Amino acid sequence: MSTRERAELSAHLTEKEQEARNIRRLQLMMSMVMSVISQDGNLTVEEASELVAGARRAALAMFPDKELAYDILYRPRLQRLMNERFRLQ
Secondary structure, three states: OOOHHHHHHHHHHHHHHHHHHHHHHHHHHHHHHHHHHHHHHOOOHHHHHHHHHHHHHHHHHOEEEEEHHHHHHHHHHHHHHHHHHHHHO
């Protein structure tokens, strides 16, 4: 394996590692947001909505072209949680 091939392999692994870190960071952030919404008895619906909006902005900053994935994976969970917590609809 040439030096160039090793460098390319190393860069590829680094990209994969960074993506894995971002995925884990996103999962942790969403878990924390959902925990706060479900457990903080003093949280208002407006504050919870701000948390959801901030989490969405952060997720799309980490994964700019993945809005559809966010809408499929996290939006329904957050909507269901907001409906249950604040008895919306």
